Amino acid sequence: MAEESPQVASDHWHLRDAHELARQHGVDPAHGLLADEASRRAQQHGPNEIQGRPGRSLWGQFLDQFKDFMVLVLMGAAVISGVIGDLIDTLAILVIVLLNAAIGFVQAWRADKAMAALQQLAATHATVLRGGQTLVIAASELVPGDIVLLEAGNQIPADLRLIEIAQLKVDESALTGESVTVAKHTSTLSGVAHALGDRLNMAFKGTTATHGRGRGLVVATGMATELGKVAGLLDRDTDRSTPLQLRLAAFGKRLALAVIAICVVIFLVGVLRGEAPVLMILTAVSLAVAAIPEALPAVVTVLLALGARRMVSLNALIRRLPSVETLGSVTFICSDKTGTLTQNRMHAELLLADGQEWVPGSGLAGPLHLELLRAAALCNDANRNRDGVWQGDPTETALTQVALEAGLDKAELERQFERVQELPFDSERKRMSTLHRVENSFIAYTKGAPESVIPLCSSQWRVDGSVPLQPAALLAAAEAMAAQGLRVLALACRTHVTLPAPGSVEALESGLSLIGLIGLIDPPRLEAAVAVRDCQTAGITPVMITGDHPATALAIARRLGIVTDGEAEVLTGRELATMTESALRERVASVRVYARVDPAQKIRIVEALQARGEFVAMTGDGVNDAPALKRADIGVAMGRGGTDVAREASSLVLLDDNFATIVAAVREGRRIYDNIRKFVRYAMTGNSGEIWTIFLAPMLGLPIPLLPIHILWVNLVTDGLPGLALAAEPAERGIMQRPPRPPQESLFAHGLWQHILWVGLLIGGLCLLVQAWALSTGHAHWQTMVFTVLTLSQMAHVLAVRSETESLWRLGLGTNRPLLGAVLLTFVLQMATIYVPVLNPIFKTEPLSLAELLLCLGASAVVFVAVEIEKVWLRRRRQRLAASRP
Known part of the structure; x- marks a missing residue:
């Protein structure tokens, strides 16, 4: 064996005899490379990957945390304060800003890590001959000289000189722009100048086999492929925000204007009352930094990415992050029969x-x-x-x-x-x-x-x-x-x-x-029948679409519970072909079984359902299923039996090809969206409480109740671990007994806005009541008491918002251990700021007596009790609404 794998001029592979090229590459097309030789060539040529733009370094990601305008303003104000004379306060504020940046950096790193793991799972594979054995390997492991086996639906994993074909046709539109599939052959071309589209004995990386089978010799990998040569043209930013992130970002901008206006008012009122201008600048800017929810889209990214990673354990691989948030809106699941609803064990x-x-x-x-x-x-x-x-x-x-x-x-x-x-x-x-x-x-x-x-x-x-x-x-x-x-x-x-x-x-x-x-x-899967019942209970309609005989489809559908014994309506592909669009829109409302349907007709079914306002998930595994998967709201591809084309077109891949996994993914999608709502409910209510506290105090003739260091500390310890721990909240009881969520429904629907306002006002009112009482009774520790009530109120609130309707005592304190641990840690940290002497001058706190601490705890408990009462009212209201429905 030669020391280096032979090289052939890249422009002339199509002009050379295929078997002569194989000989030059040191490989027998009937047996492929030996494993040791393939390993050596992998070291020589590197991975078969198209190199994109390098990602941001860890240091760059950390610095990104300081790009927010309000954070920069706060740091500038803190520095000015230090120059004037309060160096300890300045250093404390800067340390908290650094800690906040560190938390944001860790959140972003976790999200990136989760998405990288998902991308690794979604990597394409190739079927190769090595040592006379047929193997399935990661496409990135291919080397020049490998013999690749192609079938309809495969994405071409490298540049290949075709050796054998059987009716092989390739879609080269991704490379040449030509939408017509190209019939391939193995003959040697003559002449010199041949455009890519005319090299009919070649198959290029990134294109797709749409028909037939073939066998080819890998002649170029990675950046040496034709696709790699134009990689610079294809290099573009593919990081797209999800609809929820975009809505939250737009909301955050509108809220930021309102918060800044409030902060300006607070600054002016404070100065007019005789407070130091520098103190009021720091207070106003600190409140703006704490209250403006600029991190909400980033936190949502973390929750979605971690949720998507968790779905892998359920055998559901999310390929597009927006699908995580939209799974809870699915109203129709159109599923193939073979292997998805059945066991795929034919005899x-x-x-x-x-x-x-x-x-x-x-x-x-x-x-x-x-x-x-x-x-x-x-x-x-x-x-x-x-x-x-x-x-x-x-x-x-x-x-x-x-x-x-x-x-x-x-x-x-x-x-x-x-x-x-x-x-x-x-x-x-x-x-x-x-x-x-x-x-x-x-x-x-x-x-x-x-x-x-x-x-x-x-x-x-x-x-x-x-x-x-x-x-x-x-x-x-x-x-x-x-x-x-x-x-x-x-x-x-x-x-x-x-x-x-x-x-x-x-x-x-x-x-x-x-x-x-x-x-x-092919017997039905036992778990599929249970999943069908779960769908129907959750307001989701399961539909079977198959190429099988109508009688076969109906018999299996009855055994699964998709149709009842008395139902016999089956719409065949032949009937569907003669129907108008309006007639089909009417018919899809009642049809649950489609038979002898071809992939092109799946698109009509999806569009007819969508025209009726349904949110459709569609399964598919073949080349021709790709258009329907793209057209569906959630395209679901098969991980085992599916083609590369179908997987590329999908937003969700079933790693076990099981219908029950779709239902499990819908359930998990609902849980993730619920937890995002809980995080927003908790974080925004805390911000609301801080704003009410500082805004109303001067209006009521009270001194500014909190210092900048207090505001930033509360923002750090309450929005950090407790908020993120809500992502670990288990699914609520009855999560699959409620109807799907409308896809355009606001995140703040169902009274979320009202909760944020009234509970925030309650927190602010309790803080000011404690402040007024402490001032009137001569307690010198009034500011420490307000600081403590504000922090502990948010801990009481986070425990109460674990469910929108269910009592904490019914949920059980131990069912979300990360949250319980985060609350206890926050309590310990807050006590440290009060009772650890070295921290008192930094946080401007003083030790509280037992009576004062108990008063703070009692005031904070009022928030928990009030939210629990709200949940009782909501439960009774929903029961009345359910009873009034016909």
Whole structure:
């Protein structure tokens, strides 16, 4: 082996013979690279990745925390205060600002880390030959000389010189801008000047295989690919804010203007009352920094990112962050049947040939059934891995297994009947065909849906010849099998004396002789039936969309509870094709099962539901599903059986291809949105309390109750750990018994604004009552008491807002341990500012007597009691509303 992997001029790969290129790259196309050689080349060439702009350094992210204008103003005012003479106060304020920046930096770092973990999980993979074995590896691990296997739906993982193809077509629009798919070949091109779109024997990184299969030699990776060469043109900022973040940012700007106006009033009133101007500047700016919710969008990012990371443990991979907040709005879930609602463990249940039935395992198969199984094993793309396990489509692996049980080994059959041509399956034809060499002739096998295959047949196959076909009787037999919940396939054949023209559909799929029907069963998932019930309870309508026979779809839908035993309405693709848009909009309101639907028709179903105001989640796994996934409000792709194209088009990937996971993700989405509301309720109410306290004091003839250091400290310890700990709040009881949230509903709906105002006013009122009492009774510690009441009131409030309607005692103190720990830590820190002597001059506090401390605790407890009373009122109000509904 050479010391370095051979290099070939990058502009000339399409001009070189594929096998000669493989030899130069030191690889046998039939076996691929050895693992050791692949590892060596990976070190030489680096990862197969397109390099984007470098991310912000940790130091840069930390400095970003000081870009806020009000923070800069506060730091400037603190420095001026220090120059005038109060150096300790200035240093204390600067330390708190630094601590606040550190907390913001850690929050951003956690969000970035969570999103990086999600992106790693969402990385594309490639199927390669290495050491004669077929492996699935991360696309970033590909090296020049690797042999890559392609199928329809794969994203091309590197620049490839094609070696073998079977009807391979590629969508190169991502690279060339041409929207028409390109048919590929393996022949060497002549001449010199060939545009990218004309290099038909190449497949380029970033493009997509849409049809057929192929095998290619990796000739360039990473930045050496054609896509890498234009990476600078593609480099753009992809960090987009979620709708909720944008709404909160806009709200924050409007609120900032109001807060600044209030701060100006406070400054003027304080100066007029004789307070020091520098003190009033610091007070006003400190209040603005504490009360303006400039960090809300950033905190929401943290909550969404951590929620998305948690969803991975539920086998739901979020690819687009806005989906986390919108999952709770889903009203319709349109799901595929096979593998999502069913177990994806197909096995052959019944074979029917020339009117004779055979049940696998019930005895020896007769000649007719053996021929049917031979056709099923040969017209089949399943293959065995190194462990002897069949890989491929579950239907095809089930067919190979039942053939093997009858004594027909697929590998042996393929040696006897060499495959020389094929027409891969596609969703339009609903069938596939293969052509095999048999001594001096050829035999074509076709497999597909009965209504797709039977019209192509002119006779019924028998061992001793053929007889005229009875299409109506055969279609009725297929219907009866489907009504039992079986997936029915028809298999047919035709003998050819000479080799037909390559790719000729007419030659391979006409004048066929029907061999028989095979019925396979794919039992429903046990958890899917429970998930369907959960959907219906949560106000979500589950809908089955499948390419299977209508009777099969209806039988499975009944077993899952999607339709009741009395319902029999199934809308077929043929009927849908004849319907107007207005008629379809009316029909989708009642249809729960769609059968024989092609991917293009899924888009019409989604649009019809959306036209009725529904918020639609749609599942898909194939290339042609991508437009429907993009059109749906939540596109859901399959992680195991899905294609790269479908995953790229989706916003949610099911790592286990399970319908129940969609429902679990919806539940988690509702929990995350609830917790965002709780955080906003808590943080904004605290800010409201601070504003009321400082704004009303001078209006009532009281001195400024809090110093700048107090305001910043309260903002630091209350908005930090306790607020973020609300993200760990478990889902509320009955979270899946309430209807979906309207997608355009304001975050401040359902009385949130009113709560922020009245509870904030209550906190401010309690602080001022304590201040007035302390001043009137000669207590010198009045400012420390106000400072303590403000801090502890917010701790009482955070415990009360764990649920909008449920009592804390019913929730249980220990059900959110991070929050309980954060509250206790905040209490200890607050006590330290009061009772640790070295901290008294920094925070301008004095030790409180036991009676004074108990008074502060009692005043703070009023907030908790008041919010609990509010929840009792809300519960009774909701009960009255529920009772009044018909």
